[in-house]
């Protein structure tokens with residue numbers, strides 16, 4: 001069951017050929033997906049042969065096979081982790097009951113909404129990243145971008161499979177709509193804010209894959225606990241793919257910092273203008289990008305208090321991060337959690353029912369995980385003997401969603417008036433001038449083993465290939 005049948009038009013490990021109706025429905029969606037890829041997928045990449053990994057089985061050690069493929073011929077398919085027929089629901093009001101193989105009628109609307117919202121982010125990020133290939137800093141990085149893009153395409157397949165298999169006609173309509181909304185579109189945008197932002201350059205791409213793909217990790221982890229077993233099994237497999245996306249972000253930012261630190265030492269300066277003149281990205285700009293991507297991403301977890309979050313948990317649709325490893329009662333009734341709000345111009349903590357605060361619980365888990373990687377970036381600076389440190393901004397900085405939306409706050413967490421915000425905004429968030437400068441560095445480097453001046457080479461290549469391997473054949 002766990003090995004993948006590649007002889008089918010749609011590779012899968014779910015015995016798709018046993019269900020002709022479903023197979024036909026998905027086969028009729030498939031050309032629309034390819035059209036979408038051709039229209040808004042990676043620009044100008046049609047003839048490239050890219051060194052990509054493809055899943056061969058969902059077992060940990062048969063995971064991937066590497067080879068040069070054209071992206072539109074990538075074997076997108078449907079892969080679920082193996083099921084456990086005895087699996088029990090382990091949180092919420094149905095605790096101890098058998099996990100569901102089908103969607104219970106009373107939870108249908110909420111489950112569909114959860115799946116559509118997750119599904120919508122997958123093609124959105126491909127759209128956001130579609131121009132980046134034109135300015136890649138190396139073949140190695142170009143290959144990583146394309147790997148992320150094809151896997152986001154597969155994540156869309158994963159959600160579309162659930163919609164087609166379990167939600168009938170409206171599921172099929174939702175699957176079509178996933179190909180029709182478009183990131184940043186005036187009339188028909190993607191559902192969530194961060195997925196309508198631009199990813200204009202490679203520093204933004206690395207920040208996005210570090211922070212926003214990590215949001216993906218936490219959302220998928222919460223869904224991997226779901227009482228709806230097909231959702232739990234498909235998100236578990238998606239998580240193994242997500243790990244690589246976060247690696248691309250973490251190592252990408254790390255290599256940018258490494259190059260900047262090297263030039264700071266060579267030129268014996270911390271003057272941002274001198275670093276810029278030497279063709280690298282000054283630490284202030286890196287910090288401002290970090291502030292932006294962090295604040296936009298933590299908004300994705302939703303309002304700090306949410307009755308929907310309580311319903312999703314109590315009904316077993318969405319658990320907490322690592323629900324199974326927690327040793328409380330998994331019901332959470334009568335428990336409280338601290339959230340922030342502004343009272344009389346001051347930030348104060350307020351105890352609220354934990355069930356209503358589960359978005360905040362997940363956001364706080366995400367924050368802990370994010371901070372750890374920022375610490376690893378700071379190690380690069382420490383090793384280079386540079387005293388500057390990167391930090392994540394205060395949770396209330398630059399928020400658009402929940403009780404903290406619209407508060408004027410410095411990255412350190414001080415409430416500021418409109419005049420100070422206006423005066424300091426460009427020190428705290430990337431300014432048009434920062435974007436223009438970073439854009440000016442984005443030239444295309446495609447000779448094997450060559451890297452743009454603003455980024456250090458990686459320590460290792462992909463799949464133990466050398467760093468100067470021909471990761472992309474341009475034909």
Ligand SMILES: [Fe+2]
Nearest residue numbers: 122152155216
């Ligand atoms: Fe994804």
Ligand SMILES: [Fe+2]
Nearest residue numbers: 213216242245
């Ligand atoms: Fe991802």
